[in-house]
Amino acid sequence: MPGTVLYDGGDAGRQFSAELKSETLKGLVNIISALVDEVKFNITPEGMTLKAVDAAHVAMIEMKVDKGAFESYYADDCELGLDLDKIKSVLKLASGVEFIRMEQNANLGKLIFKVGNITRSMTILDTSSMSDPKVPDLHLKAVAGVSVDELKRGISAADSISDHITLRLNPERFELSCEGDTDSVSLALDKGKLADLSAEEEVCSMYPLDYFSNIIKAVPNGTVINIELDSNYPMKIWFDMADNHVSVNYLLAPRVESD
Amino acid sequence: MPGTVLYDGGDAGRQFSAELKSETLKGLVNIISALVDEVKFNITPEGMTLKAVDAAHVAMIEMKVDKGAFESYYADDCELGLDLDKIKSVLKLASGVEFIRMEQNANLGKLIFKVGNITRSMTILDTSSMSDPKVPDLHLKAVAGVSVDELKRGISAADSISDHITLRLNPERFELSCEGDTDSVSLALDKGKLADLSAEEEVCSMYPLDYFSNIIKAVPNGTVINIELDSNYPMKIWFDMADNHVSVNYLLAPRVESD
């Protein structure tokens, strides 16, 4: 009885197909893989969203990809679990300006990528055990708009000094600093060098350098990152990518000095 | 008694001197070293030929280098055994457009390379134990002319999936495919994307990816490779390089699925 399905395995019959520039997909994957190896996308006719927390529950990411980020996009409501290393291997096949086409074959539980004359089929991960973390609604006291290029330089300078950094905001400036046993480093950006600064008093927290470094290095050069801070609180980072069709929220727990 | 030689040590007195572009020599060495580390060239006044088989007897190469590939060429009939790693170290000294001069000093059993102001002398290998493999005369059912750039991409896509690939030719298309436990990949080139296609029926064989990858990656981008196939037979690859002054035949045994 062709066409008859007794059990459709959940998402069978639901459809997802989309096409986007290789460099757009690469930008998304870089950001997400700063935190996790596997990801569950929640897909709707209007776009994709994801929420993920790292294994140690230190950082959390929330990403929204508007369908405008795609060249073409057609989707029913569904979930899509993907292995990011496999998508990276697909991205290596494409030059930045090339298009990558994705098509879900829900009956087979596969996602099909097409790049040029290559067809790459990968198993869709079972998402039943991948729950969406609840993203806390933080109200932090200060915020600054900082060039990611400056932050990358500050991270690079901090790298040989210590494994944690202090971020500080006051009405005059943003500062990233790092203290070692004998040496220290700081990146100081006065109000005039910031895209935006809102702080009524000085706030300051310490964070693990490796987490901060992973996310910042994944952000494309030229991006302005909004950093929200409070004293001894998680930081909240948010920024847009891909002509504002992609928005990212990122939370990172502070390192509390107990000793 | 000048000019008198009591014992000429085999090739003594026979001469070989030639000059060629660094990039031409590099192209030859890349191809040969995809298969073997040491090689015996059979040299005549008209050019050089070599036949080589890899240690596992899985693949075989036959190369003919017309004297037109050289800027200057003078040779008596002789054999020349060379260590390819040593030639690669000479190639590292030269930019692509520079000329490399080779001169045999048969009395000393040396080959002398000259690059710029550098003179590099290397021992000629004893060729007495290096026999020419007999290249079988295969008559295969189908052949296609395929862009090596496409093949490189297909190999790259297959790399993370499996350690063997299937090549398929039918009257409509050429296909390279690779099946893993959960994922798969294929490169499909329809007739219109091939330089040439001749197949009366579908033929298909499986080959070890590493061997195929080594030879394909050694071929300069932009080259069209002729692939001859039959079902469960060795493949035969042939292509020209260096303005058709170099021709290469390559045979690769199939992987027969016994289990």
Added chain:
Amino acid sequence: MPGTVLYDGGDAGRQFSAELKSETLKGLVNIISALVDEVKFNITPEGMTLKAVDAAHVAMIEMKVDKGAFESYYADDCELGLDLDKIKSVLKLASGVEFIRMEQNANLGKLIFKVGNITRSMTILDTSSMSDPKVPDLHLKAVAGVSVDELKRGISAADSISDHITLRLNPERFELSCEGDTDSVSLALDKGKLADLSAEEEVCSMYPLDYFSNIIKAVPNGTVINIELDSNYPMKIWFDMADNHVSVNYLLAPRVESD
């Protein structure tokens, strides 16, 4: 009592501040770190000098940096002990055309580097145990002005042959040669290819390749190096950098063939 200092900790109160192009500092650090990891600069109002010998006492370097090498320079007489790896980490923050500012905070025993919006503070090393080696006053028989680009190529060619090289000067040419068990290589530069040649008779010495390679590879391409030689004597190398504001002398002990 502001301004009153009971104990000034040696150099406290003495000042050093200077600014120079990143690429100039990089050039200096590359040369010095070919020999040592830590260095003591002797600083005067007119510039900086250093003398250093490697741990095995095989090679010695003397460098003079005129204050003209700096964009701005202000210094009292003092000594400054620095860890070269730390300066390299600062250099990684700067592009070649960017300026790096150095300021001594003698009270804290720190040297402060400023690059863009980054401030990097590093501990000044205790120089009390870093004595200046006495540089011998050698009078060698022959000298040639040799392109460092040619020397780099000769070193590269020698690399796979042996771990020592022979330098030779006679009234006709400069020669770098290297003999292995089966292979050999030489770089021969006739008088016309040398910037300068003065040799009344042939002189020749053998040197360790690794030391010679380290210093030569650290010299910027396009530099002419003066090589002074005598038979079985140390070699003396001297050259200028940074528009002649930096002069370098380098001595390397010969490898004497005892067996």
